[in-house]
Amino acid sequence: MLEKTTRVNFLFDFYQSLLTPKQRNYMELYFLEDYSLGEISETFDVSRQAVYDNIRRTEMMLEEYEKKLLLYYKFSKRQKLLEMMSQSLEESDPFRSYIDELRELE
């Protein structure tokens, strides 16, 4: 069975525009709408095996794109940096409390 992972969801998010409409359809139903392979094969009137093969091939394509463009990797890095910046900004807020203390001394 294929594993429905967060990673694939992210990769799909970044690279779905490079997929064919059919690939996008299967991936959306399977990973976002949580359809089973059987339900997808019924919906499109194709064999369960065909759906499985298509989804697995698409997953490999997504990993291939990621290897080449690193969009998910860079996104994760940026998210971490933004979080650190945001945190460091909060920490620099003590300035305000010093000003208040200085005021109180007047």
Next chain:
Amino acid sequence: MLEKTTRVNFLFDFYQSLLTPKQRNYMELYFLEDYSLGEISETFDVSRQAVYDNIRRTEMMLEEYEKKLLLYYKFSKRQKLLEMMSQSLEESDPFRSYIDELRELE
């Protein structure tokens, strides 16, 4: 004639991993090394027209990728934001001068 633009250079930078080795070769020589179409056609022993067609097709592919993934567009936006942040950081430096003034009053 093809125009050797900054835009194509950027797009090539972002999407070159998605091109074939031949496409990458021609693009590098033409846009980065500033070879003429004639020089490239001599180097690879193909017609000038073939080189021209290949480069023009590749340019269109790059624009197609950009339309789908917007990497150059997002990069430009991020660059502007980073510049603004950097500037705003410099502007917040007056804090130091206030502290100095406060010190002098002691």
